[in-house]
Amino acid sequence: MQKKFTVLGIETSCDETAAAVYQTKRGILSNTIYSQIDLHKNFGGVVPELASRSQIEKINPVVQQALDQAHITLDDVDVVAVTNKPGLPGSLLVGLCFAKSIAWAKNKNIIGVNHLEGHVYSAMIEHDIPFPHLCLTASGGHTSLYLIKNFGDYEVLGETLDDAAGEAFDKIARLMNLPYPGGPVIEKLAQEVDFKDYFNYPRGKGKTLNFSFSGLKTAVLYDLVDKNAYDMHNKMFLKDKDETLKKSVSSSLLVCIADIFEQKLTLALKQYPQAKAITFAGGVACNKYICNRLQSLASKNNLPFFTPSRQYCTDNGAMIAFVGHYKAQKGLFDCWDLDIE
Ligand code: KG4
Ligand code: ZN
Numbered sequence: 390m391q392k393k394f395t396v397l398g399i400e401t402s403c404d405e406t407a408a409a410v411y412q413t414k415r416g417i418l419s420n421t422i423y424s425q426i427d428l429h430k431n432f433g434g435v436v437p438e439l440a441s442r443s444q445i446e447k448i449n450p451v452v453q454q455a456l457d458q459a460h461i462t463l464d465d466v467d468v469v470a471v472t473n474k475p476g477l478p479g480s481l482l483v484g485l486c487f488a489k490s491i492a493w494a495k496n497k498n499i500i501g502v503n504h505l506e507g508h509v510y511s512a513m514i515e516h517d518i519p520f521p522h523l524c525l526t527a528s529g530g531h532t533s534l535y536l537i538k539n540f541g542d543y544e545v546l547g548e549t550l551d552d553a554a555g556e557a558f559d560k561i562a563r564l565m566n567l568p569y570p571g572g573p574v575i576e577k578l579a580q581e582v583d584f585k586d587y588f589n590y591p592r593g594k595g596k597t598l599n600f601s602f603s604g605l606k607t608a609v610l611y612d613l614v615d616k617n618a619y620d621m622h623n624k625m626f627l628k629d630k631d632e633t634l635k636k637s638v639s640s641s642l643l644v645c646i647a648d649i650f651e652q653k654l655t656l657a658l659k660q661y662p663q664a665k666a667i668t669f670a671g672g673v674a675c676n677k678y679i680c681n682r683l684q685s686l687a688s689k690n691n692l693p694f695f696t697p698s699r700q701y702c703t704d705n706g707a708m709i710a711f712v713g714h715y716k717a718q719k720g721l722f723d724c725w726d727l728d729i730e
Contacts, residue, residue, distance in 0.1 A: 394717045395461065396468045398710025399452060401484030402476025402504045403530065404428070404435045406447040408455035409706035410466075411714045417514060419458035420700060420707045423447040426570065433563040435529075441479030448487045455706065463495050468722070470713020473501035474730035476530075481729040489725065498722045500713045507708035509535055509543060512668040512695040514711050519665040519693075523657050525650060525683070528671035528703075529555035529570065532600045534653060536661055537668075540715040546657055547598025554646055555673050557602040561609050561642055564619065565635050566626045576676050578639035584678055586644040587637040588612060595652050598660075602646075609642060647682045654683065658690055668695045674702040 393413040400407040404425040410418040425443050429435050456462060471488035473481060485501075492499040508526040512518060524535045524543075532555075533548040552560070555572055562571025567578075591608050593601060613619035618628040628634050658664060667687045669680060674696050687694035701707055716722075 392718060394467045394714055395465055396470050396710045396713045396717060397452070397455065397463075397466045398502070398706040398708070398713055399448075399469065399471040399484045399488050400504070400507070400704055400706045400709045401444045401448065401480050401487075402472045403480055403704060404440045404443075405704040406444050406451045407704060407706035407709075408452045409710045410455055410459035410461065411707065411710035412459075413714065417707050417710070418461070419455045420705060421451050421454040421458060422700075422705060423451050430569050433569050434559060435477070437477045437479055440477055441483060444480050444483035448483055452487070452491075463491060463497075466495070466497055468498045468500055468713055468717045470500045470502050470709050470716070472504045472507065472709050473727060474503055476504055476729075478729060485727070485729055489727065493725065498717070499725070499727060500716050500721065501723050501727045502709045502712045502716070504704075504709075505531060505533065506541075506543075506712050508670045509537060510540070510712055510715075511670045511697045511701045511705075511708040514701055514707055515698060516695045518668060518695055521661070521663055522666035522668055523654065523661065523664045524668045524670065525654060526671040527554040527650070527669075527673035529553060529559060531671070532602070532673075534598050534657055536657075536664070541719065541721075546661070547600065547653065549600040549602060551601050551603035552606060554600070554602055554650075555671070557606055557646065558642070558673070560606050561638070564610060564613065564626060565638060566629055567635070570672070572673060572676060575639040575643055576678060578636045579643040579678065582636045582640045584640055584644055585637075586641050588641040590641055590645040592645060592648055592652065595649070595656065598653055598657055600649065600653065605642075605645065609638065613638070643676070643678055647679045650679060651682055651686050654686060664692065666693045666695060670697055670702060672703045675699050
């Protein structure tokens with residue numbers, strides 16, 4: 390029989406302060422988040438020192454809000470689950486120290502959760518997904534392909550050898566003076582030209598299940614230089630007023646990344662024909678165009694396709710509470726020497 394747990398999940402691995410409550414049978418009771426996007430916007434990426442300072446300011450109100458929205462107090466919580474790896478050390482430490490303090494003070498269990506495992510199972514918060522299945526996670530910090538055999542039992546089939554897919558969107562957006570984060574802006578611009586592939590950027594050889602996006606970023610950069618749109622010497626975009634160019638680059642980039650995902654998943658399906666479904670998670674899974682492409686691929690292979698709703702794609706506390714919950718079911722509690730990794 391399933392034991393009943395109320396789990397408070399805390400996520401502070403990067404530039405979001407997030408918390409959520411998950412309860413056996415009832416599922417997610419609350420999910421709150423404070424995003425630092427505005428804080429890092431002018432820098433074109435996350436500034437670690439600013440991120441950890443903001444985490445310290447927001448952790449208390451965000452956790453309190455998660456408890457309030459779930460209509461519970463800390464006394465009702467059985468387990469505090471917290472992201473302890475991987476991430477920015479300063480940011481991770483804020484969540485971990487906070488989680489340990491409240492758990493110790495209130496005599497609760499503590500469970501450390503791998504942020505990537507959070508993304509991997511995030512589609513299961515809202516959907517019943519058969520095992521084994523293939524899971525592609527793509528965000529600003531990671532891009533990996535997994536075979537998910539059960540809760541807590543998965544195999545990494547491939548990962549990025551350099552940049553993450555979201556990082557490619559962010560860095561190329563930055564080249565064109567587009568705001569951070571790049572993914573949503575690039576999707577919007579690409580949509581305006583109906584996702585046409587103008588420049589046919591390189592897709593790579595694709596013989597393994599690993600990813601590589603830094604070559605793509607360089608290819609786009611050199612193509613912009615060739616088009617007299619980028620000054621390498623002064624690191625300046627020269628065609629700020631050229632909306633047509635920005636749209637064509639965005640659209641070509643998006644189609645290229647969707648092609649790469651499709652190609653890797655096709656290869657993975659050949660190697661792992663036992664897969665019963667495909668899931669797609671992480672911040673990049675907010676992208677409707679890529680989701681539609683992967684949905685078609687799954688349909689072609691007679692497989693169901695799942696992606697979490699938006700709030701569970703980008704970093705969130707719900708996925709941490711969810712993983713914490715199944716670890717609690719298995720009795721996988723941590724000791725007070727739990728540390729960041
Ligand atoms: O999961 P997430 O919130 O944080 C990390 O763990 O990195 O993902 C953020 C990443 C950013 O790189 C952002 O550009 C990308 O997800 N992203 C998108 C879209 N929305 C967010 N990429 C493509 N299309 C989108 N609509
Ligand atoms: Zn993430």
